[in-house]
Amino acid sequence: AQSVTQPDIHITVSEGASLELRCNYSYGATPYLFWYVQSPGQGLQLLLKYFSGDTLVQGIKGFEAEFKRSQSSFNLRKPSVHWSDAAEYFCAVVNDRGSTLGRLYFGRGTQLTVWP
Amino acid sequence: EAQVTQNPRYLITVTGKKLTVTCSQNMNHEYMSWYRQDPGLGLRQIYYSMNVEVTDKGDVPEGYKVSRKEKRNFPLILESPSPNQTSLYFCASSLLSQKGPYEQYFGPGTRLTVT
Numbered sequence: 001a002q003s004v005t006q007p008d009i010h011i012t013v014s015e016g017a018s019l020e021l022r023c024n025y026s027y028g029a030t031p032y033l034f035w036y037v038q039s040p041g042q043g044l045q046l047l048l049k050y051f052s053g054d055t056l057v058q059g060i061k062g063f064e065a066e067f068k069r070s071q072s073s074f075n076l077r078k079p080s081v082h083w084s085d086a087a088e089y090f091c092a093v094v095n096d097r098g099s100t101l102g103r104l105y106f107g108r109g110t111q112l113t114v115w116p
Numbered sequence: 117e118a119q120v121t122q123n124p125r126y127l128i129t130v131t132g133k134k135l136t137v138t139c140s141q142n143m144n145h146e147y148m149s150w151y152r153q154d155p156g157l158g159l160r161q162i163y164y165s166m167n168v169e170v171t172d173k174g175d176v177p178e179g180y181k182v183s184r185k186e187k188r189n190f191p192l193i194l195e196s197p198s199p200n201q202t203s204l205y206f207c208a209s210s211l212l213s214q215k216g217p218y219e220q221y222f223g224p225g226t227r228l229t230v231t
Contacts, residue, residue, distance in 0.1 A: 032218070034219055043225055044159075044206070090158055092220075095216065096216045100172075103161060103174055104161050104174075108158040
């Protein structure tokens with residue numbers, strides 16, 4: 001079955017430090033991949049997406065992610081974290097084949113805390 | 117303004133009392149979907165629809181019904197709600213490609229409590 005793993009439930013970083021949030025998926029092809037962010041009490045906002053082409057994608061708020069087919073990963077990075085980045089981050093994958101074509105799978109989320 | 121709207125935003129109900137949460141989008145999106153969000157579990161897809169009159173089960177469809185009679189609307193129906201359906205619900209829509217949906221546009225969420 002399709003699955004998305006975010007191995008880090010909670011990450012704490014200091015403001016100004018670099019950040020990497022991990023995402024692995026169980027899939028053999030090149031699915032659509034997304035990162036969303038959810039601030040406390042808010043809805044979900046798209047950070048970035050990968051469909052095809054260049055494996056390094058840029059998103060909003062200075063985030064970037066790299067698709068690595070060999071590792072089935074789509075890790076999110078930011079070189080310098082701001083206090084306003086504190087939120088929960090979700091990785092998502094679309095199933096693009098078979099009887100569950102169109103189904104969307106989310107990871108369980110990584111909660112980011114930023115120390116001043 | 118392009119948006120996905122959900123109503124109601126908050127709902128407290130009792131076990132067994134049928135309820136409907138409405139969802140509407142004004143972006144002419146083909147794909148619509150419902151998710152529930154529970155602490156520690158992320159978002160789980162309940163049902164999705166890739167076209168009018170076409171609906172498919174997601175990961176957690178038990179206890180829910182949906183319909184897609186018009187392109188813009190995708191209501192979520194709980195025929196006999198139970199306490200384990202207490203959750204935060206999100207509706208979303210997107211354009212659709214041959215490989216599946218593009219990025220989701222989410223509604224503001226509906227917080228449902230079933231006592």
